[in-house]
Amino acid sequence: MSALTHTEPRGTRAWLLSDHPTSRRQARLGQSYRTWLALRGNWLAMVGLAIVLALVLVAIFAPWLAPYNPILGQDLNTARLLPPLSPGHLLGTDDLARDILSRLIYGTRLTLMVVALVAVIATPIGLLVGTTAGYFGGWVDTVLMRFTDVVLAFPRLILALAFVAALGPGIENAIIAIAITSWPPYARLARAETLTIRDSDFIAATRLQGASSVRIIWKHVVPLCMSSVIVRVTLDMAGIILTAAGLGFLGLGAQPPQPEWGAMIAGGRRFLIDQWWVATMPGIAIFIVSLGFNLLGDGLRDVLDPKGRK
Amino acid sequence: MTGTEMSEKTMTDTVLSVENLEVTFRAGLEEVRAVRGVSFTVGRGESYGIVGESGSGKSTVLRAICGLAPTSGGRIVLDGAPIPAPRDAAFYRRVQMVFQDPYASLHPRHTIDSVLSEPLAIQGFDRREERIEQALEEVGLGKGFRFRYPHQLSGGQRQRVAVARALILEPEVILLDEPTSALDASIQAEVLNLLDRLRAERGLTYILVSHDLAVVSHMCERLLVMQHGQAVEELTRGALRARQAQTDYTKTLLKASEGYSAEVPA
Numbered sequence: 001m002s003a004l005t006h007t008e009p010r011g012t013r014a015w016l017l018s019d020h021p022t023s024r025r026q027a028r029l030g031q032s033y034r035t036w037l038a039l040r041g042n043w044l045a046m047v048g049l050a051i052v053l054a055l056v057l058v059a060i061f062a063p064w065l066a067p068y069n070p071i072l073g074q075d076l077n078t079a080r081l082l083p084p085l086s087p088g089h090l091l092g093t094d095d096l097a098r099d100i101l102s103r104l105i106y107g108t109r110l111t112l113m114v115v116a117l118v119a120v121i122a123t124p125i126g127l128l129v130g131t132t133a134g135y136f137g138g139w140v141d142t143v144l145m146r147f148t149d150v151v152l153a154f155p156r157l158i159l160a161l162a163f164v165a166a167l168g169p170g171i172e173n174a175i176i177a178i179a180i181t182s183w184p185p186y187a188r189l190a191r192a193e194t195l196t197i198r199d200s201d202f203i204a205a206t207r208l209q210g211a212s213s214v215r216i217i218w219k220h221v222v223p224l225c226m227s228s229v230i231v232r233v234t235l236d237m238a239g240i241i242l243t244a245a246g247l248g249f250l251g252l253g254a255q256p257p258q259p260e261w262g263a264m265i266a267g268g269r270r271f272l273i274d275q276w277w278v279a280t281m282p283g284i285a286i287f288i289v290s291l292g293f294n295l296l297g298d299g300l301r302d303v304l305d306p307k308g309r310k
Numbered sequence: 311m312t313g314t315e316m317s318e319k320t321m322t323d324t325v326l327s328v329e330n331l332e333v334t335f336r337a338g339l340e341e342v343r344a345v346r347g348v349s350f351t352v353g354r355g356e357s358y359g360i361v362g363e364s365g366s367g368k369s370t371v372l373r374a375i376c377g378l379a380p381t382s383g384g385r386i387v388l389d390g391a392p393i394p395a396p397r398d399a400a401f402y403r404r405v406q407m408v409f410q411d412p413y414a415s416l417h418p419r420h421t422i423d424s425v426l427s428e429p430l431a432i433q434g435f436d437r438r439e440e441r442i443e444q445a446l447e448e449v450g451l452g453k454g455f456r457f458r459y460p461h462q463l464s465g466g467q468r469q470r471v472a473v474a475r476a477l478i479l480e481p482e483v484i485l486l487d488e489p490t491s492a493l494d495a496s497i498q499a500e501v502l503n504l505l506d507r508l509r510a511e512r513g514l515t516y517i518l519v520s521h522d523l524a525v526v527s528h529m530c531e532r533l534l535v536m537q538h539g540q541a542v543e544e545l546t547r548g549a550l551r552a553r554q555a556q557t558d559y560t561k562t563l564l565k566a567s568e569g570y571s572a573e574v575p576a
Binding site for chain 2: 019020031200202205208215219223224
C-alpha cells in the first residue's frame with residue numbers, strides 16, 4: 001500500500017484513520033476517533049449524549065441562565081404558587097414564591113456533583129476489588145467476593161438510609177452513602193471479566209516477561225474491564241440520580257433551601273392536587289436526565305463492548 | 311543450514327535438562343496426571359522437538375518449564391542450576407516462549423509498540439527505541455507496523471510480533487508451542503524460515519512442540535515422542551526421515567503423517 005509513504009495526510013480525518021500510525025499519539029487518537037465514529041452512528045446515543053452535555057453546560061452557566069435567585073423567593077403575596085407560563089415565570093413558582101426554572105437550573109449542579117462523585121468513588125473501588133479477586137482467585141477471591149455479597153445483600157436505598165442516618169443528613173453524606181452502596185455490582189462485573197481474561201495467552205506472555213501481579217492487573221486486566229464497567233456506571237447513573245432524589249425526598253439528602261430535585265419533589269407533594277407543577281417539574285427534570293444517561297450508556301455498550309468489536 | 315554442525319556440538323554442552331518431570335492438575339477430588347516422568351536434555355544451540363497427539367502432555371511440558379503449569383515432581387535444570395520456583399525475573403531473561411495462537415497472545419488494546427516496550431521496561435533495558443525498531447526489523451516487519459493494534463495485523467504478522475516479543479529480551483532458550491499450527495500453510499513456511507534464520511544468527515536454543523511431524527523434521531535435530539503424558543521414544547532427525555522408529559506408537563504416528571510429510575522437501 002502506498003499509504004505508507006505518503007507524507008501529507010489528506011486532512012485530519014485521514015491522519016486519524018491511517019492504518020500506519022507513526023506515533024503513539026496518533027495511534028491512540030485514531031482509536032478514539034474510530035470509537036467516536038461508531039457512537040455517532042447511533043442516533044439514540046447521540047440524543048443521550050446531547051442531554052448529558054446540556055446538563056453539564058447548564059450546571060456550568062447556571063448563574064447566567066437562571067432568571068431569578070434559586071433560594072430567595074419573590075413577593076409572597078403576589079408571586080406564590082404561580083402556574084407555569086405565568087409572565088416572568090416559565091415553569092411557575094413554588095410555595096415560597098421561588099422561580100421553579102431557576103431552582104431546576106441550579107439543581108443541575110447538585111445532580112451533576114452527586115453523579116460525578118459517586119462515579120469517581122465507586123468505580124475505582126469496584127474495579128480494584130473485582131480485578132484483584134478475579135486475578136488471584138483462591139481465598140483472596142472468596143474473602144473479597146463474600147464481602148461484596150454481604151454489601152450487595154442489602155437493598156441499596158435502605159443501606160444508604162442507614163449510612164445517612166449514622167453520618168447525619170446532608171448532600172455530602174448522601175453521596176458517600178450512595179458510593180458505598182453502589183460499588184458491589186462493579187466488583188462483580190470486573191471479576192467476571194477478569195476471569196475470562198486471566199488465563200489468556202497474552203496474560204501468560206506478560207507473566208513470562210517477569211511482570212508483577214500489580215502491573216498485570218493495572219496495565220492488562222483493568223483496561224479490558226474498563227469498558228464494560230464504564231457502560232454499567234453510565235447505565236447506573238439514572239439509578240444514582242433517583243437514589244439521591246429519594247434521599248432528598250425523605251429529607252436525608254440535600255437540606256432546604258438547597259434546590260435539589262428530589263427535595264423539591266418532596267416540598268411540592270403537599271400541593272400535588274391543586275398546584276401539580278411544583279412537584280412535577282423537578283420530576284420531569286429527573287426523568288429527562290435519567291433517560292439521557294440510559295441512552296448514552298446503551299450506545300456506549302454497543303461501541304465499547306470488547307467482545308463485539310475487536 | 312547450520313543444523314548439522316550444531317547437533318555435533320550439542321552433545322557436550324547441555325543448556326536445559328528435564329528430569330522425571332511430573333505435572334498433576336487437581337480440581338477438587340479429580341486428579342489429572344498430565345505429565346508422568348518425562349526426562350530429556352537439550353544442548354546449547356540445538357533445536358529439540360516434542361511431538362505427540364492432542365492431550366499427550368507435550369504443551370504442558372513447555373508450560374511447566376516456564377512456570378505456567380505446576381510441577382509436582384522431578385527437576386528442571388538450566389545451565390547446571392535448578393530453576394527457582396516461582397521463577398524470577400532473571401530466568402525470564404534467558405527463557406522466553408512463543409504461544410500457539412497469535413490471535414490470543416497479543417493484548418487487544420495494546421499497540422505493537424507497547425507490546426514490545428513492556429518487557430524492556432520490566433527488565434530495565436536501555437536503548438528501548440532502538441531495540442524495538444531492531445526487533446521489528448529482524449522479524450521482517452517494518453517501522454510502519456510499530457503503532458498498529460493487533461486487530462490491524464494478519465495472523466502471520468501477529469505471530470511475527472510474538473516472536474519479536476520473545477526475542478527482544480535476548481533470551482538463550484525459546485520455547486515454541488505449536489508456533490505455526492494456527493496459521494495458513496503458506497504463512498507457516500514463512501514463520502518457520504524466520505525461526506530457522508534467527509536461530510542460526512543468534513545461536514538460540516529451541517524447544518519446539520508440535521503435532522506436525524513435517525514441521526518437527528524440518529526444524530529439529532532431535533525429537534521426543536510423547537503419548538499419554540509419558541515419553542515414548544527419542545529420535546534423531548536422521549532416524550525420523552529414515553522412518554526408523556523403535557516403538558509401535560511412533561510407527562503409527564509416522565504412518566499417519568506420511569501423506570503430509572512426503573510433500574515437504576527435506
